[in-house]
Amino acid sequence: MIKVVLLGFGNLGYHLAKAFQRSKNVNLIQIYCRSSVSNRSFNFIHDLSKITSADVYIIAISDDEIATFSKQLNFNNKLVVHTSGSVNIDELSSANFRGVFYPLQTFSKDKDVDFKKIPICIEAERSKDLDVLNKLASSIADNVYHLNSEQRKQLHLAAVFINNFVNHLYFIGEEICKQHEIPFEILYPLITETSQKGISLSPFLAQTGPAKRNDLTTIKKQLEMLPLPYQKIYEILTSSLTNTYNNN
Amino acid sequence: MIKVVLLGFGNLGYHLAKAFQRSKNVNLIQIYCRSSVSNRSFNFIHDLSKITSADVYIIAISDDEIATFSKQLNFNNKLVVHTSGSVNIDELSSANFRGVFYPLQTFSKDKDVDFKKIPICIEAERSKDLDVLNKLASSIADNVYHLNSEQRKQLHLAAVFINNFVNHLYFIGEEICKQHEIPFEILYPLITETSQKGISLSPFLAQTGPAKRNDLTTIKKQLEMLPLPYQKIYEILTSSLTNTYNNN
Numbered sequence: 078m079i080k081v082v083l084l085g086f087g088n089l090g091y092h093l094a095k096a097f098q099r100s101k102n103v104n105l106i107q108i109y110c111r112s113s114v115s116n117r118s119f120n121f122i123h124d125l126s127k128i129t130s131a132d133v134y135i136i137a138i139s140d141d142e143i144a145t146f147s148k149q150l151n152f153n154n155k156l157v158v159h160t161s162g163s164v165n166i167d168e169l170s171s172a173n174f175r176g177v178f179y180p181l182q183t184f185s186k187d188k189d190v191d192f193k194k195i196p197i198c199i200e201a202e203r204s205k206d207l208d209v210l211n212k213l214a215s216s217i218a219d220n221v222y223h224l225n226s227e228q229r230k231q232l233h234l235a236a237v238f239i240n241n242f243v244n245h246l247y248f249i250g251e252e253i254c255k256q257h258e259i260p261f262e263i264l265y266p267l268i269t270e271t272s273q274k275g276i277s278l279s280p281f282l283a284q285t286g287p288a289k290r291n292d293l294t295t296i297k298k299q300l301e302m303l304p305l306p307y308q309k310i311y312e313i314l315t316s317s318l319t320n321t322y323n324n325n
Numbered sequence: 326m327i328k329v330v331l332l333g334f335g336n337l338g339y340h341l342a343k344a345f346q347r348s349k350n351v352n353l354i355q356i357y358c359r360s361s362v363s364n365r366s367f368n369f370i371h372d373l374s375k376i377t378s379a380d381v382y383i384i385a386i387s388d389d390e391i392a393t394f395s396k397q398l399n400f401n402n403k404l405v406v407h408t409s410g411s412v413n414i415d416e417l418s419s420a421n422f423r424g425v426f427y428p429l430q431t432f433s434k435d436k437d438v439d440f441k442k443i444p445i446c447i448e449a450e451r452s453k454d455l456d457v458l459n460k461l462a463s464s465i466a467d468n469v470y471h472l473n474s475e476q477r478k479q480l481h482l483a484a485v486f487i488n489n490f491v492n493h494l495y496f497i498g499e500e501i502c503k504q505h506e507i508p509f510e511i512l513y514p515l516i517t518e519t520s521q522k523g524i525s526l527s528p529f530l531a532q533t534g535p536a537k538r539n540d541l542t543t544i545k546k547q548l549e550m551l552p553l554p555y556q557k558i559y560e561i562l563t564s565s566l567t568n569t570y571n572n573n
Binding site for chain 1: 350366391411429430431433436442443444446473475478480482484485487488489490491492493494495497498499501504506507508509514516517520521522523525526527528529534535543547550552555557558559561565566568569
């Protein structure tokens, strides 16, 4: 049994806690969070001085608080990891052995996730700590990757394009539909098929549309239909597509 | 039985032909295509003068050829429809009764599609033709929508954002991964979850990430990591996200 203390109970903390609780190989002994929580499934503490001994301490708080928070821990030479895609391993206090435990997924409290399918990216300073993190990650997820801090940051950046920006394009599509009284649900099958094709065919081969065909008539017409802020997005993505397919 | 002649055998024509062939309510009597085809499942003709009588003639060729092609048909007062998202119904020759039969999906010959799940948007000048198109569409698909030409063009534009541009963001994500020797497969679950959340939660509510949080530190760091053309895309989408979430 790997003894775990979870530090933070936001979206990620909540889903991690549920996944650890379901695993036979993990003993989630404490969850620290600042405010009081009306959840009796876990053992909460609200005072950092009450943290007990564990094999791994997992910090699951917002990126810019990780460095400061890790210095407030009143113990030494333990394995302390953060869960951020974009924070370097050495931003953690050197009072403890440092590591990273980064589940690559988008979490909302109101939507359940199957942790088994979430890739977990791990990193540690010492190889024995990497072993512990590997066991811990494997106990809740099927796919564990060992990435260094630079790779993890790049992966996080790729995820911004693939999740944050993609979702914003969905939003723009929905806005266009709303303005013209078109049910957005007409686009659901296209959203699903696009994501499946990106995976099964590769995005380069799956590309279609006026920009790829360099169909200037349609491009011009569509630009004129858009409000100004979306015009800029259309232009810059079309120009990037043109560059991609003319150079190949 | 609705008698259909299909004019064109590109990606869409191919998938339409297969869907009509499977339907008990449709008799696909001819497929016209310019070049010879090594496919014995269908009755091909290569000469427009050999077209026989049918209830519906479906033009499935590229957008900019539709107007000219429809004028070359040597018959009158029949129901002739095109399959394009962005072409107006009145671009078809007025020698025949005009309509539109637009399946909203992305088609590749090497990937099978379940036509049942594809929304078909129909339009016709005469209500009796709309009935025929409704029956024809319902015989191969579960969801049929009646949209006018303006709505269809707007829907097609929304689809450019949701399919073409989304796929290009997948491509950029893959490029970032390749450059840093990160397996792109790590991002597959995120691609799938993002698409499902866009549908189940609505894109506005599903949004996460540094731009939504207005996390300027991460935004600045990530911009510096990107090559110039992708920096522009990052900037413009971040600025659009900032506007969306600061005004709400």
